[in-house]
Amino acid sequence: MMGMRTVHVNLGARSYDIRIGVDVLGDIGPVVAGLGPGRRALVVADAAVADSHAPMVASSLHAAGIDTHLALVPSGETSKSLGVASRLYDACLDAGLERGCWIAAVGGGVVGDLAGFVAATYLRGVPWVQVPTTLLAQLDASVGGKVAVDHPRGKNLIGAFHQPRLVWCDVQTLDSLPNPELAAGLAEAVKHGLLADARYYAFIRRSRAGLLARESAAMIRLVAGSCRIKSRIVAQDEREEGGARMALNLGHTLAHALEAVAGYGTMRHGEAVAVGMVAAGRLALRRGLWSHRWQAGLEEVLTSLHLPVRIPGLALSELAAAMRLDKKAVDGRVRWVLPVRPGQVTVAGDVAPQEVAEVLVALGAQSS
Numbered sequence: 098m099m100g101m102r103t104v105h106v107n108l109g110a111r112s113y114d115i116r117i118g119v120d121v122l123g124d125i126g127p128v129v130a131g132l133g134p135g136r137r138a139l140v141v142a143d144a145a146v147a148d149s150h151a152p153m154v155a156s157s158l159h160a161a162g163i164d165t166h167l168a169l170v171p172s173g174e175t176s177k178s179l180g181v182a183s184r185l186y187d188a189c190l191d192a193g194l195e196r197g198c199w200i201a202a203v204g205g206g207v208v209g210d211l212a213g214f215v216a217a218t219y220l221r222g223v224p225w226v227q228v229p230t231t232l233l234a235q236l237d238a239s240v241g242g243k244v245a246v247d248h249p250r251g252k253n254l255i256g257a258f259h260q261p262r263l264v265w266c267d268v269q270t271l272d273s274l275p276n277p278e279l280a281a282g283l284a285e286a287v288k289h290g291l292l293a294d295a296r297y298y299a300f301i302r303r304s305r306a307g308l309l310a311r312e313s314a315a316m317i318r319l320v321a322g323s324c325r326i327k328s329r330i331v332a333q334d335e336r337e338e339g340g341a342r343m344a345l346n347l348g349h350t351l352a353h354a355l356e357a358v359a360g361y362g363t364m365r366h367g368e369a370v371a372v373g374m375v376a377a378g379r380l381a382l383r384r385g386l387w388s389h390r391w392q393a394g395l396e397e398v399l400t401s402l403h404l405p406v407r408i409p410g411l412a413l414s415e416l417a418a419a420m421r422l423d424k425k426a427v428d429g430r431v432r433w434v435l436p437v438r439p440g441q442v443t444v445a446g447d448v449a450p451q452e453v454a455e456v457l458v459a460l461g462a463q464s465s
């Protein structure tokens with residue numbers, strides 16, 4: 098555990114630590130055992146990590162005196178369903194999990210959201226720990242305690258806030274991650290820098306080679322940097338009531354529409370966020386809030402991280418309709434988070450549909 102970085106998420110009685118290191122999966126057991134009296138655990142793991150990371154976590158918990166059971170879920174967003182959650186409740190009961198026992202999530206954001214949802218609801222809530230194994234889950238989904246399953250009519254419609262007791266990030270798990278999944282996580286890191294921290298943004302821009310090569314030191318700094326930014330924002334606005342969390346929606350107004358119109362699963366969320374940030378930058382540019390040099394820098398860093406910066410041939414009318422349905426819209430008006438300089442954003446509620454249309458067409462949306 099030498100050299101692990103710690104980010105403390107400060108939420109009063111629900112505070113927890115995010116620990117980040119390399120080759121540390123086998124060290125988690127005693128740390129969990131030290132957090133509470135629960136002597137039983139259900140490890141919920143993505144099938145993609147069934148042979149690699151999940152057994153390491155399970156045996157470390159077991160060696161620390163925790164009676165550990167394993168439940169695998171199929172990879173992919175379709176596992177974030179009430180049906181799979183119900184099978185996990187069965188597994189909790191079969192394992193004899195009582196109040197105070199642990200659920201551990203080993204996998205990406207899908208398993209984190211799903212297992213966290215089960216932890217929030219089983220016996221009206223049991224403690225849980227998260228062992229994220231995708232970059233997106235390590236630097237974004239692990240912070241903030243939002244847990245959910247999808248409804249056939251929309252993503253994340255059934256959920257809760259349930260903070261984990263510990264997040265354990267091993268950047269070595271990222272070695273097996275497919276390149277597009279790495280890029281999707283990097284998009285969220287760029288977003289964190291752009292919206293809140295110019296120094297972090299500059300670090301990403303100058304470290305892109307090391308990040309693409311998944312060098313441990315660069316990855317640890319990246320995950321810690323993003324977690325620190327997101328946890329600061331979450332600490333101000335835990336349940337998304339005060340407005341601070343709104344900044345995290347930079348790029349999301351368009352991203353959600355792109356994902357919906359392209360068809361869920363066609364475009365990764367991080368890829369859609371990359372295009373969404375480019376659109377937000379172009380809108381800010383038109384309004385004189387942002388400079389051509391900053392916009393060029395943003396598009397260049399995203400491109401060099403193998404992320405898209407143009408709309409892939411989708412109809413403007415469909416994108417506009419999808420944006421009006423966005424759950425963040427207030428009184429039918431879409432609110433845009435716009436960059437004003439690297440590290441700072443503003444929220445604009447008065448962006449006219451025509452302004453958006455011009456930007457989207459310039460980025461490749463089809464107008465007829």
Ligand SMILES: NC(=O)c1ccc[n+]([C@@H]2O[C@H](COP(=O)([O-])OP(=O)(O)OC[C@H]3O[C@@H](n4cnc5c(N)ncnc54)[C@H](O)[C@@H]3O)[C@@H](O)[C@H]2O)c1
Pocket residue numbers: 143144145146172173174177204205206207208210230231232233234237238239240241242243244252253270271272273274275278281
């Ligand atoms: N709770 C939050 O605050 C929050 C924030 C952002 C996203 N999310 C949710 O997270 C989900 C997306 O997360 P994701 O991008 O991690 O997707 P994911 O969990 O589907 O993982 C992406 C792919 O990587 C595979 N995988 C996982 N770990 C691996 C590893 N170490 N090596 C090789 N392959 C591995 C998975 O099987 C999957 O195919 C969405 O459901 C989204 O709604 C939640």
